[in-house]
Amino acid sequence: MxxxxxxxxxxxxxxxxxxxxxxxxxxxxxxxxxxxxxxxxxxxxxxxxxxxxxxxxxxxxxxxxxxxxxxxxxxxxxxxxxxxxxxxxxxxxxxxxxxxxxxxxxxxxxxxxxxxxxxxxxxxxxxxxxxxxxxxxxxxxxxxxxxxxxxxxxxxxxxxxxxxxxxxxxxxxxxxxxxxxxxxxxxxxxxxxxxxxxxxxxxxxxxxxxxxxxxxxxxxxxGSKRYKAVFKGKGGHSWGAFGLANPHHALGKGITLFVEEASKYVAQKGPKTSFNIGRIGGGTSVNSIPFESWAEVDMRSLSPERLLEIDGIFKASMRKAEVTYNASGIKDKVTLELVPIGDRPxxxxxxxxxxxxxxxxxxxxxxxxxxxxxxxxxxxxxxxxxxxxxxxxxxxxxxxxxxxxxxxxxxxxxxxxxxxxxxxxxxxxxxxx
CATH class of the missing domain: 3.40.630.10 (Zn peptidases)
Structure with a gap:
């Protein structure tokens, strides 16, 4: 048939x-x-x-x-x-x-x-x-x-x-x-x-x-919140400019701080909440201090309140990384820009x-x-x-x-x-x- x-x-x-x-x-x-x-x-x-x-x-x-x-x-x-x-x-x-x-x-x-x-x-x-x-x-x-x-x-x-x-x-x-x-x-x-x-x-x-x-x-x-976190610096030669502020190092610190704090938060009792570092980029060569380092981050929650709270943890972690890295004795400094790339309620x-x-x-x-x-x-x-x-x-x-x-x-x-x-x-x- x-x-x-x-x-x-x-x-x-x-x-x-x-x-x-x-x-x-x-x-x-x-x-x-x-x-x-x-x-x-x-x-x-x-x-x-x-x-x-x-x-x-x-x-x-x-x-x-x-x-x-x-x-x-x-x-x-x-x-x-x-x-x-x-x-x-x-x-x-x-x-x-x-x-x-x-x-x-x-x-x-x-x-x-x-x-x-x-x-x-x-x-x-x-x-x-x-x-x-x-x-x-x-x-x-x-x-x-x-x-x-x-x-x-x-x-x-x-x-x-x-x-x-x-x-x-x-x-x-x-x-x-x-x-x-x-x-x-x-x-x-x-x-x-x-x-x-x-x-x-x-x-x-x-x-x-x-x-x-x-x-x-x-x-x-x-709901989800998504950002591109961008650390910027002057950039330079890995040997000749050694000691100059390195955006990759600052981003790494920011990711570490965020993952530690976010992991504690999502483990708490409440509606399911998640976070993910989805993409990382920046730099021009292995022997160059990058002038830019970036990461794209995704955070989700079933709760509007918890989504805002983990969003706050992310922003605070990245800003803390900027401040502490710049105070670590490096030459010059890095700057941070948080670019919103997604917002689903x-x-x-x-x-x-x-x-x-x-x-x-x-x-x-x-x-x-x-x-x-x-x-x-x-x-x-x-x-x-x-x-x-x-x-x-x-x-x-x-x-x-x-x-x-x-x-x-x-x-x-x-x-x-x-x-x-x-x-x-x-x-x-x-x-x-």
């Missing part, structure tokens, strides 16, 4: 028969259980879900095409332009690229009193010269960024196509968003812009699609919120065992602002995220997560019968 036809039959069977709503200890209330059951008996919704199954090969095709368009940090424009074309070809009221590079595709609602966003980030962690050719072996696709996050981008098109095929109308506006700057030094610049005063839309509910296991529903934002939303209850109910209905989790995703920003927000998985089976040999496998139930995105979006938007 053809795979798409089999999925279609299974999807209809699931919709008509329903499934158990209480799984893995996460239970939707009767109110939202009933709401989702009613939603999924709507004929237009059934048509949309069946379309997702029937167009699976097209979704894969879109995923491959988008993957093979490089989208390194701060250089997402080419992929964004193709994303705009895909939305236009599928059918959308309007689509544009905003001031920072986000793609926004508006599907107008009838009442237009609320705006619901379905998001997938455009960027990858890989530099521009990376080979992004997709290699296919059976149902497994391998290429940098394919699971994180071009699969998510292709899912947005699939959801839109399903809604258009079924001629579904909603009360609220739905904006499909491709965000820039989710990864690394991008520092969530795309979603930060959308929740700033400069944004052209006011967002009432936010749904992101990103990596992770199929059952993961993120309702907590893992923490926060957790109650599982009683309608958006989260709907997500649990939808996942359970589709036979996905829902697990509420905390993560570092685009949802951090709305969560910290107490705006209903979640991040759900792109489904299938991912592997080696952020590696050159990253993979995504199209498992038999992979389209369930596309259906999940569709149903949550419709439940939040309110369909017009």
């Amino acid at each position: 053809h795979t798409n036809l089999l999925r279609c039959i299974l999807g209809v069977s699931l919709l008509l028969g329903g499934s158990t709503f209480a799984q893995d200890g996460v239970i939707a209330t009767k109110e939202f259980t009933k709401e989702i059951k009613k939603l999924t008996t709507d004929k237009s919704v059934q048509i949309a879900i069946n379309e997702i199954d029937m167009s699976d090969s097209e979704t894969i095709k879109n995923m491959i095409e988008l993957t093979e368009i490089p989208a390194p940090p701060f250089k997402e424009t080419k992929r964004a332009k193709r994303f705009v074309e895909l939305f236009s070809q599928t059918g959308i009221d309007s689509v544009w690229i905003d001031a920072v590079g986000n793609v926004l595709a508006l599907r107008k609602g009838k009442k237009r009193e609320r705006t619901v966003v379905l998001d997938a980030h455009i960027d990858t962690v890989f530099p521009e010269e990376t080979d992004v050719t997709v290699k296919i072996e059976g149902s497994t696709y391998a290429a940098p960024g394919i699971g994180d996050n071009t699969r998510g981008m292709a899912m947005l098109i699939a959801v839109l196509k399903g809604m258009n095929k079924a001629k579904i109308s909603t009360d609220a506006d739905i904006v499909f968003v491709g965000t820039v700057g989710e990864e690394g030094l991008g520092d969530l610049r795309g979603v930060k812009h959308l929740f700033s005063k400069k944004s052209s839309i006011k967002i009432d509910s936010w749904i992101s699609i990103d990596g992770g296991g199929p059952s993961r529903i993120i309702n907590g934002g893992l 923490s926060g957790t939303l109650s599982d009683k919120l309608p958006l989260i209850q709907r997500s649990i109910a939808v996942a359970s209905y589709l036979g996905i065992s829902p697990k509420l989790r905390t993560g570092s995703t685009n949802s951090n920003i709305p969560i910290a602002k107490n705006i209903p927000a979640i991040t759900i998985s792109r489904g299938g089976k991912g592997g080696r995220a952020h590696a050159l040999d990253e993979t995504w496998t199209n498992t038999p139930d992979a389209t369930k997560n596309i259906k999940m995105a569709l149903l949550i979006t419709l439940a939040e938007s309110g369909i017009v019968n």
